Amino acid sequence: MAVCIAVIAKENYPLYIRSVPTENELKFHYTVHTSLDVVDEKISAMGKALVDQRELYLGLLYPTEDYKVYGYVTNSKVKFVMVVDSSNTALRDNEIRSMFRKLHNSYTDIMCNPFYNPGDRIHSRAFDNTVTSMMMQVC
């Protein structure tokens, strides 16, 4: 269902990015990259007031003609961006939310790996599998 899933570091460089139609990968890179503008905007709009109770899920970042871009920010400012085909109307907000939660859990697992250097690219089979499962689910 997701066509592209990306993990972006606090400093806004990509840790992980994968998309399903591989032939047009660049397009998704652009989409994800530009969505960071909106993420930044949303984070700054939230302000510092309620950092603790902050909702990690950012919701729809922006729709394009073919896709919808959703965002999620962890407390450590690592961003997850998911691009979903907009024709897929079955996908509701709650489902997106749970997908992000799953992604977050998987990411946490990676961080727990003592051999992973935070800030490095993610090369993890487990994470790959999680992402793949999310991309495959409904398609």
Added chain:
Amino acid sequence: MSVPDYMQCAEDHQTLLVVVQPIGIVPEESFFRIYKRISAVSLVNVRDSQRVLYIRYRHHYPPENNEWGDFQTHRKVVGLITITECSSAKEWPQTFEKFHLQKETYGSTLYDSRLFVFGLQGDIAEQPRTDVAFYPSYEECETVEKRIEDFIESLFIVLESKRLDRATDKSGDKIPLLCVPFEKKDFVGLDTDSRHYKKRCQGRMRKHVGDLCLQAGMLQDSLVHYHMAVELLRSVNDFLWLGAALEGLCSASVIYHYPGGTGGKAGTRRTQGGSLSAEAGNRHRPGAQEVLIDPGALTSNGINADTSAEIGRAKNCLSPEDIIDKYKEAISYYSKYKNAGVIELEACVKAVRVLAIQKRSMEASEFLQNAVYINLRQLSEEEKIQRYSILSELYECIGFHRKSAFFKRVAAMQCVAPSIPEPGWRACYKLLLETLPGYSLSLDPKDFSQGECLWDSLQLLHVSPTLGSPLFSYKLDFFFLLTPFSLEKKDVTQSLESYTSKCPGTMDVITLPDGLKLPPVPFTKLPIVKSVKLLNLPTSLRPHKMKSLLGQNMTTKSPFIYSPIIAHNRSEERSKKIDFQWVQGDVCEVQLMVYNPMPFELRVENMGLLTAGVEFESLPAALSLPAESGLYPVTLVGVPQTTGQITVNGYHTSVFGVFSDCLLDNLPGVKTNGCTVEVVPALPRLQISTSLPRSAHTLQPPSGDEVSSSVSVQLYNGETQQLIIKLENIGTEPLEKLEVTAKTINNKEKLYGDFLSWNLEETLSQFPLKPGKIATFTVNIKVKLDFSCQENLLQDLNDDGISVSGLSSPFRQVVKPRVETKPLNPPEGSKAGDFSHVKTLEAILNFKYSGGPGHIEGYYRNLSLGLHVEVEPSVFFTRVSTLPATSTRQCHLLLDVFNSTERELTISAKNNQDLILHAGECQRMAIQVDKFSFESFPESPTDGSQFANAKQLEEERQQAKGLEINSKLDIWEASVEGVLNQLVLEHLQLAPLQWDVLVDGKLCDCDIVVDCKVGDPVPLEVKLTNWSKHSVGPFALTVTPYQDYQNGVHNYELQDAITFVGSNTFYIDSVKPTKDSVYFGALLFLYTGDFYLNIKFHEDNCSKDLPLSWFCLPSVHIRAMEPVIQTQL
């Protein structure tokens, strides 16, 4: 209307549009100079009113846009200024004609026009005309501004009249229907009398008046009019115009709320005006307030009373939130009309600008998103570029840098789209450069590697292949290569490579023709350098400091010999400085660990070092890294030309034809062991070559110093070989000093004699050694090892070989315990070729040498030569036994010689004939040797057995040197030590009691024949010297003469032939150690003949406790002869 003006902002609604155009031939430069002066007059304070007119100048305006002038009056061209050049009066009519033609273009909407003529002088210029101004040249036109102001004032008059005309237009019921071009045909045949139609006309007119009021500087009025127009148009569902009215309302509100302006361009335009703009703002505001405060002013200005009657003033002006709502509404209305795309687009742009000021980026992005989807008719490429650029700019305004960069890049790509016949490389390039901040890319290497740039310039990726013009094949294009997320790198690099081959990049700052400076960008990631390590020189070339001065390396001035604090400091210092030195003139190496992150093979050419501090000749290297290689060591070399501190700053590379200088300071995550090293003065270099083959075996010296080369040699035990070492000075400095030391290592074997010996003087006489010269040095290698202990064979052959004496030695068990425990091996099993018998000896020859300037500084070099010697057993003496010789002072040494080699041997010992031994053969040979005495004797046989053994062996070794054995192969010596056991040694020893028998004053020993005369008494003297440590005796000796018939028969019946003078029995008292006692007797021979004397001890003696061999007296051979001659004489 098809051409959108992306620069529009809300304030433009209050401006008057004036087109400035050249006619005829006007130099562009001159035109724009005049245009600039004209456009500086952008706001005019109209005489005797507080209103301000804003003028918008365009030098190009499409006439079809002009047709929308009724819809929004600021789109209407109301003034035309033409600029022309006219050199002679003849041309004048023609020029004037052109001016009129030009006026026709915008004729329908023009309020007024002006013609500025430059260059014309004379009669015509003298004529005062209002619409034409003459200037002699472009320089002498001081009055241009004044003229423009006049012109604008005239425009104002027309505008004001129109406004008043429209506003008060009550003439009959007929209000003309204003419409936009595409609507015209829709209204054909419509009932013009219906209420609906009338309302529509009214609404549109009201909106138009609002526009005019706004332009005329009557903000408050315009708000009122707009409100009314909105009400009217809403009721008749005239959406297009309703949208326009709402937009007008928004614009007026924006102007009210944000007097500073919303459009970026407008802002800059105003700042050009400097203080004027601030003044204008101030002036404008009080004016507006005045209107608010004094509603009477509205009426006094002739505005219809009903406008201000009903609507509350506070409501007139929209709040900032409402502005956006209204904009949204307006845009939604516009979007109903396909032909109003441009209007919609412009409205979006305006709204975004407003939102940008309000800092509501999210909403602004929505507007922009909408704007992106507005589909205009087929746009030309240029328009597309313009559109993308403006989108980019707007995103920039609202802080969406990435999006902005995205659109800028799209615009850039559009510049060089394949459909364009003449790609605008320059423009593309410029735009691309502008995208860099959006991608957090910096051309400044300092900022490199931070944060977002890891988004890789994937975004630039697709540019590169199309960036065909060599002019711009700049490094920027390579950014995309630098990070892991790039795609399709391979194709790109291939094409890039071909470009750069045409136009090599440099490290210079590139200045583009338009003044844009491109700083050089080094390729720090092609390849990625992970660590930089300065390598020490090879061991043989390392300089060492002479340790002549005590504590020279103690650099501290502290009085304490050791202080932990100082030690700590020093270690910190050392972290940057390396504790080895480089040598001037020698090739020094730096090892880089590099890796190629690219999925293709990377060719790095001309890779060298960047250094500081010392003149350094870097020798560049070329390397080829396989695709996505792991860490790959690369050694860069160079030669320091002077002495001092050298710092390795970085490296330079040439990748894809682009030269880059990469400084280590700018590289993140590079591990280094320090970059500063000391270069010491030049030293000579010594190369050694030897007569022996090089060894594959590498020595493992214990003390950490390495062996530069090693040689090996195979020798038979006992063999001596000369090792000739050629010392060649291959450096550039003379070799002045040489010291040689040798060290034997890993030697568990017992080694006899000097292993290595040499004579250095001979070599030193050839010094100093000039560069290129060769000296020779000879080392003698002599191997003598004890092979016996391992030889099972020997035990076999040797087990109880000593049978000379029947006495059981008390230490026999100590010496040969193995006999009982080891199984016997068949002799065939231990062939000489069996390598288990080969023993190795290793030694290191150290050559310390120095010379040249380095010698003066106290440095030397150390070259070591490893020597690996394999020693094979040669011959063994499997059994040694002794036989007493005829003399008591001598004995026969019986050696069972075993040839353990595979060759035939000839063995020659002194005064013996050669013995030929076949391989594996064992033969006995006998050598007569002198007995020898030991200086000291063990106190008690049991305690000192070991010591005695060693001592005796030492003695024995000297003896063994007498055995010279010639083999077919060579001359070598074998020693018998080890195989000798205690009993043999006892036989070899001289007895501690030395018996000397003198006959006729001559010492008798075996084989010596003493001549004497018959009839004469022969004195016999027996002398006992006691060398033992105890006193011995007393002894009783009997002298028994006999004759030997040489057939085994001894005749003792010689009473007739010999008589004793005195007794034939001697008694010797006890003799103290080291003393001697002498006893005399005499013999008288009665007949001639050969006689022997046998001196015997009496058996009843108390000397049983002493070894028998001690009482071995020589037998005396006496030949008695007739004293014939004497008697005859």
